[in-house]
Amino acid sequence: MAIKRSGNGKSNNNNDKKTPNKKRQSKKQTNKIETKPSLVRAVATSEDSSEAQIRPNTLSGYIGQKELKETLKIAIAAARGRGEPMDHLLLYGPPGLGKTTMSLIIATEMEVDCKITTAPALERPRDISGLLVNLKPGDILFVDEIHRLNRIAEELLYPAMEDFRLDITIGKGQTSRIRSVPLKPFTLVGATTKVGSISSPLRDRFGLIQRLRFYEIDELTEIVLRTAKLLKYPIEPDAAEEIARRGRGTPRIANRLVRRVRDYVQVQKEPVITQSNAAIALDKYNVDRFGLDWTDRLILSTLIDNFHGGPVGLETIAAATGEDKKTIEEVIEPYLLQIGFLQRTSRGRAVTERARSHLQKS
């Protein structure tokens, strides 16, 4: 299976995924709030460039997400049996949970190529038509951040997804006409962190819509053990669990923590990652027992100290902490909600008792 990354698509640099960070920086400068670099942001950074080396490439190597795997196993077997491409698939859930990885695995299992791109790279009609006409029979087109597709690109996708046909408008005004170009049957895999922002005509064209969940500690522990093995650094099971507990239910973050702990332990000339040296390393990197970093604690303590714990609107939290609103909503908040540190009410976000007692102890 070959992986092809198109144009400005999702590359190892992940330029598009860095945008929220850039925005955050400019906001920080205007608000003059000092922040520290974080290891626990799920968005990919250039630091994660070695991801390809540790990505699982078979369904059996993909840990966790049991329901998703079962559904896809059936879909893949059925499609292969019919000699057709798999149904179009929409994967949604927070960043770093394995959407791209799953798309590459489907390509391997279907023995086809996977082209990876991201919606912001499909600005002009020719960006998407170029990709579509070059697909070979059965290929997978992975479009990350699909909720960000513009209307023109979306409308080009409708006949492509339904009838494997590209409708190109030639000329302008009254003399314009539509030329239909047949496409090879393909599978579109769309990925998004914001399923609610996808238009219903687009959503309705996906035969399979699947949610990815945060990983349980035991699943993340297994991922940490696997990654340490691939990095060829001995690790004790307790240490893997310590790292997993701080990995925010997210493989991308857990893998990043393994690499940083490995660096620390290696510099300390310790031959094995143990629970105690892993904990020391992660405390040094400012990642606490629940995987919270400086920004999470800033948000929670600002809510407690300045707003009696809430409820407070997202805009106000963003202004008071100097964080980007979108980053809070899409990257920071889902995990805080998941571990029961934050509650979302109709009047805004409120801190829970659980969060208060954690902050008091730490």
Ligand code: ADP
């Ligand atoms: P997303 O596309 O959802 O942002 P990715 O598919 O890029 O996330 O996954 C991030 C990293 O996490 C991958 O490089 C991979 O190594 C790891 N990963 C994700 N899901 C799994 C899994 N189920 N088992 C093992 N590793 C995983």
